[in-house]
Amino acid sequence: MQPFEYTSPTSTSEVIQLLGAGETRALAGGTDLLTLMKSEVVTPQQLVNLKHTDLPRGITLDGDTLTIGALTSLSEIESSALAQGHAPALVEAIAVAATPQLRNMATLGGNLLQRPRCWYFRSPAFHCWLKGGSECQARDGENQHHAIFDRSPCVAVHPSDPATALVALDAEVVLRGADGERSVPIAEFFALPTDERRTENILSDDELITAVRVPPQMDMRGTYLKAMDRKVWAFALVSVAVTLRLDNGRIADARVVLGGVAPVPWRSAAAEQVLVGQQPDAALFDRAAQAALADAQPLKLNGYKVPLAQALIRQALAALSN
Template identity: 40%
Template structure:
């Protein structure tokens, strides 16, 4: 049993101040990922700051039709919210595709965004892992890498980001709002995650002592929203490939498109070039194949995960075809 200090924060500022004081401090709310990591001694915080009492558990409308989601909103409550289901169905679909009902009842918005990778070797302290011990190597490169990244990885880390919710929020152009000793800031969710490069242990752009307070969704985008997740079993499994699409099309042309992938990269992966390629006449079968090729043009597979590249292409093609069909 490892000893640690436990503190209940009663204000957001108290939580930020406590977090900034010690490098070995961690915030805890649902604890669905952190507690597992502590049991395996992968995370060994000496100071746990319980933030469950903070006033960050509401979903609030903003002027102009935007929506602010508090950092402590539980995944189950977010998925069931009538405004989310009606105006951002992509987000509700993604949340319901993730984890089990029991975990969704505990998991929070901020915790979901900040969960660690599910790489086998990251969870095994006996194996080298640059994300866990910088400079120790990446066992996945020459190991069993079936679930690992084909986009955006590096020679130092090929782990994937596990969040379904983050993929949907990336497609929705969400913004993350934070608080630290330096004050409050807001930035696009895509800027929250850092590619591994040579420093895979630095996973986000959050500074020491900075905490997520909310996520803001812009006004609902026009078009059909869809989340497609391919996994090894029907429930409680992380994505091998996931595709989030928002496509605004009529009988003649595609006016706007957003594409984000999950399960294939160290962060939610936005398909910007593929989005641009989709903006034209309604896509034919040949055009869909070309768009899929564009989306995965930079894919780099390993020994066991080469299947992810054609799987991601087919999943994207299916999502686009379904989103642009009449009726």
């Protein structure tokens, strides 16, 4: 690991000032950042500890809007009665993320900003496109865990389980920078990497996530299902978050979001269009699953993700329609 300076300020404005000076990274639980620093994929000159600042930590319900502070640990969310009542899909997603020990350390802000698990990205031996290089080694390489929706020069998948659930919950992310605070729908916060911005989100270098807000769900039911190659300590091969509202036996509202299939959580408008206005049954769920994957373009080694994602969508829809 390269040497770095360590600062532990008490205010977020101080953090924002330090981030603005460049070559500086914010440190929350450290479970992703420190790993990247050890392999010298990330080499900041300065680390700024967030944990002694006034950055919000904890969960509150204001009216029917759930607000989760960026410093809240995943285990605090998992055991929160407010989160369980208001956002069960998020709690289900967190319960299958990483391990209990990691969930104690990991914060929600850090979880949303963790970098891809692509082995070429994580290895100091490759200077891949996402790290500023000219080539994506995964495209013709070991791509069994990579994207099946190919819309960016990078085909890594977003690693966060909570992110997928929060898109299905229509959450918004609250950001604070030198120019003040702004709120962004989480579906816009995550954005496919481009030549100009080689990251998976629109956060500026001198901005912090301060909180995530989950709006009222208005009788929406929700669930999160995750396929893994072992039962714990594994990232999603594919996951699905579905929220659904039934009215008089018909589907009045639906959100279908896939994880593990693209560099960002992947909402399927096509599947939602198939579902809305219809009576739930197995044939409808099958049509929605087909529609969700109709545009998939698997790479050489990850074609298995298409039927896996379809099966998870059918399973989630059936569970929510009972």
